[in-house]
Amino acid sequence: MRAFASLPVVLSLMLTSASGHLDPLARSADESAPGSNPLPESTRFFGPPPTPAVQELPHHPAFREYYFSRVAYTGYGRGWGRGFGRGGPSWATDYPKADQIFLSFIDRLLSNLDAYEWQHPVLLDDPQLRRFPYLYALEVGYMNLTPSEVEGLRGFLLAGGFLVIDDFWGPREWANFEYQMEQVLPGYPIVDLSQDHEIFSTFYEITELLQVPNRRNGWWSVNGGSTSECYGCLPQIKGIYDEEGRLMVVINFNTDLGDAWEWADDPYYPLKFSTYAYEMGVNMIVYAMSH
C-alpha cells in the first residue's frame, strides 16, 4: 500500500491550481495529510471530508472491492499537458460531482457492491494502476498519452483491466482517440457492439441505444432540440477485444453518460436520459466484474 503514495503527490500539485474549479466537497491536500484520515493514501487526493459515513465504513478501509477510477490522462488543447485550460483538464470534465452522484446511486442500485464512495482519479503510469481494474475516461478527443501512459494502459488492459470511454463527439475527436488507442493496442480493431451483446443485459435489459445529451442539450431536447454536440452525430457503442475475444474497452461515442450522472438531480434534465445512463453505468460495472 505504501507504493500508492506516488499518486497523490502528482495529483496534489494539480489540485493546488485547480481547486477553484472543483466541487467544494473535495478536500485540499493539507486536509488529507497522513494520520488525519483512515483511507489509503492513494485515495486521499480528492478524498472525502471526515463525515460520519466515512468513519463508519463497513470493513477495513484499506481495501474496497470497487473503485470508480477516473483516468487522469495527459491531454492537449482544452486540457493541455496535465495543466488546466478552460474549465480544467479534459479528463476532469464533470469531475468530481458526476463521480460522487454516480457512486451514491450505485450504492442503492448495486446494493451488494462494496464500492468506495468517493471519486478516485488515477494515473495511467502509476505502478498501482492495476489494483483498480475498472477505469473511466472521457473527453478522449483531447487525450495525448505519454509513452509511459501508453505502456501503463496497455499492460492494464492486457492483464485483464476494463476501460470505459465516454463523452467524445464527432470525427475529429474520434480520430484522435483512434490514434491514441492504436498506440496503446496496435492491431486490436475497434468493433461495434450489437444490441444483443451481454453488456446490455447483465443487470438491466437495455433494448435501445440512446444519445445522452449534456445538461444544456438535455433541457433543449424537451422542446425538440438536438441531443447531439455535433451536427448529425449518432450515438454508437463500440469495443475492443483481446486475442481471446474478451472485451477490454467499451467506447460510448457521440454520447455523454457522465453529464447524465452528474445532473440526475436536476429536475429539468430528462429522466429517460439519466435512467439510461445509470442503467448503462450499472451494466458496465457488473459486466466488467464478471466477464
Next chain:
Amino acid sequence: MFESLFEFLFKYRLLLFQEGDFSFTSPWPWAIGLIVAAAFAVPSALTYTAARGDSTAADRGIMGGLRLGALSIVVFCLLQPTLIITSVVPQRNFVGILIDDSRSMTIADQDGRQRSEFVTRNFTGEESELLNQLAERFTLRFFRFSNSTQRLGDVSELEYRGSRTEIGPALVRAQEELAGVPLSGLILITDGADNSGEALAESLLPLQAASTPVYTIGLGEEALSPDIQVSRVEIPRSVLAGASLVVDVIIAQRGFRGRTVQLVVEDEGRIIASQDVELKRDGEPVVARVRFAADEAGPRLLQFRIPLQPGERVGRNNMREVLLNVRDEREKILYFEGEPRWEVKFLRRAVAEDENLQVVILQRTAENKFLRLDVDTPEELAAGFPRTREELFAYRGLVLGSVEASFFTHDQLNMIADFVSERGGGLLLLGGRKAFREGGYEGTPIAQVMPVFMDDELSDGSGPYFAEVDVRPTRSGLTHPAIQLGQNENALEEAWETLPSVTSLNPISKLKPGATALLEAAGGPGSARQIVLAHHRFGRGKVIVLPIQDSWFWQMSADVSVDDQRHETFWRQLLRWLIDGVPDGVVAETDRERVEVGESVELRATVSDSAFMEVNNGLVSVFIEGPSGPPIEQRMEWTVDEDGVYDAAFVPSEPGLYEIRVEATRAADSLGTGSTFVYVTESDEEYFDAGMRRTTLERIADETGGRFYTPETVSNLPEDISLTGAGVTLTEERDLWDMPFLLLLLLSLVGSEWLYRRARGLI
C-alpha cells in the same frame, strides 16, 4: 557350530532336549541312592575335617566341594538319567511337500545358481540324500503352488512360470488334501514372497487347530544386491484430461549407494517425463517426485522405468506399469458469489480455456437479483441458489464466495453440508467480508464441515481484521498437486515467493484435527499465521478453504508480467483438485486394476439416484468389452450387506484392455452409467521384493510348531520331523549317563582338586 558342539557334549541335538522329557530310570528308589551318596559323602567330609595337616579351612572347603561335586556326578549317573521322547513311527505317516512354482524361483542368487536348483538337487534322482531320508521315514506327497495349488506327480514337472506366490491358500489346500491320513507335517519350499494379498494369519488357523507343523525352507538371499527396484507408484486411478500430476515413485536399492539414476515415465513408448534420482544408503527407499500432465484422454498405460544398471541381479523389477484413466469430460462446478467481485471475473478468465471445467456462476448483484453465467439451460438456477438436493447435487464442486450465512435457509445450509458428506462433492470456501465468522457462519452446519476453526487469534482487537499476506507453501504444500507452480520444489518456492501479496479479512489460523494447510502467510516460527489454503476430507467429500479476497491480484499486479500464467495455473489446479474423485451416481470399480488371464475380477457398482440416496431395487447391468469381440452383458446383484452396492465377477480370457461399463435403471428411469478399466497381462509381481522373506517363513514355522531351514541347515529336517511331527507316534527312551559332558565334568573336578593340592603344597 553351536549345534555341533552341543551334540558332541550332550550326545543328542538340542531339539531332543527341547522336545523330550527328563527322567531317572534307576531300578532303585531315590532314597536308596541318597543313602548310598551319604554313605560316601559323610566319611569323606569327616576325613577332610579330621586330617587337617597344613591345610586351612578354606582349602578344606574348596577341596571338599570339588570332591563332593565329583561324587554327585557319579551318583547322578548311577541313577540312570534318561530322555523320554516321542517320535513318529516310520512309514506310518505322511508328509506334504509344497514347492514354489513361481517365476521368482528362477532368480540366480544361490551362489550363482537358480533357487530352483535346490529343488532339483534335493528332490529329484535316486542319489538325493534329503529325499531318501524323508522317504525312509514318511510317505511323501508333493504339491506345486503359485497362483493355485496342485498335486505334483513328479518334481521334474515344475516349470517355475507362476506369476504369484500364494502361500496361505497353498497350505490350506495341502492340509485339506491330506486331511484323511496321519500327517506329520508340511514342508514348504519357497523364497517366501507372499503376494496373494490375503492375510496369512487366517490361513494358518486351520493348521494350528489341527496341530500340523509347517517346516519352511527359505531359498535365496534375503537382500538382493546390487539391485534397484521401482517399489511403488502413488498415482490416482482416474483424472481429468489435462491434469497436472505429481506422482510419488518409491525406489528401493542395494549396492548403488550415492549413485544418480534416471527415472523415466513413458506413455506407450513416448517419454512424458524424466527425473534424476539420487539414491541414498543401501536399503533406504527414496521417494522420487515426478511431475507431468495427463494430456491424452482414455485409458493410459504408464511405465515408470529406471534403466538397467551394470551388475543388477534382477532387471524386471526396474519398471512398474500403472493404468491411468484420463477422462475427457466437462465437469460442472457452481460458484455462488454474494456480491459483485473481481474474483469472479478473474477466476472465469483463469479457467476459460480448460475444456474439462465448466464453472457456472451465480452472482447476487443486488438484493434478490442474480446474474447467471455459463448455465446449460434457461431454467438452471433461475430461482437462485438451489433449493433441492437434486439441483445442488448435479454439480461436482461448489464454491462459496462472500455471502453471509443468513442468506441461506437452514435446509440449504444442511444441504451444503450433505453435498460434501453424502454426495461426496468438493466444497471451496473463499474469503471475503461476508465469509467465515465475518459472514456469521459460526454454529452453522457449514462450520462443522470446515477444516479450520474460526477463532480469531490474529487480530489485535482494534478493529475489523485486515492483513496483507505474502503467501508461502507449507511442507505439505510443496508436494501437493494443487499448488504446483514450478517443475521442482525450488522452482515452486520461488514461484510463490515472487507472487505479490494479497489481503484477507478473515483471521483463520487454526486447523481442525486431521486437516492440512497447503499455503500460509510468511512469518517467523512459532507465531500464529494466517492460513491461506487448507483442506480435509469430510464424509465422502472434501472441503477446502481459501480465506483471501483478492487472488486476482496475482494476475493484475504490476509486478506480474502480462504473460505470467501462475494465476491461471493455480485456479485451474485448485478447481480440478476440488472435483477430483467426486463420485457419479453410478460408480464402477474392480478389486484390482491389473490381472492375469484366467484370474477372477471382482466387480462392484455403487448406485445412487439424483439425490444421492442409495438404490437397492435397481436393475444393474455390466457390459464387459475385451480387446476383441462384442461387449458381454452380465447382471449385477445387490449385495444386501451394503445399501446401493451391487457385485458380479468375470474371468478375462485374453490379454489386453477391458472396459467395464455399468448401467443402472430403476422403473425404466436411467440412473446413469459408470465405467472403469482392467488391464489383463502377465504379472511381474514375482520380481519385486524378490529377496527371501525369512521373517515370514520363520513366522509360519513358529506359529504352527515347525522349524525354519536354509539350504545349509536342511540336513536335520528328516530327523526333526520325526521328533516333532504329528501323526502316529511312539515313545522312546534315550540314556544320558554316557554323555561326554558328564565324563569331562567328572575329570575336570577331580583334576581341579589335584591341581589345587599341588598348588597349595598339600600333596
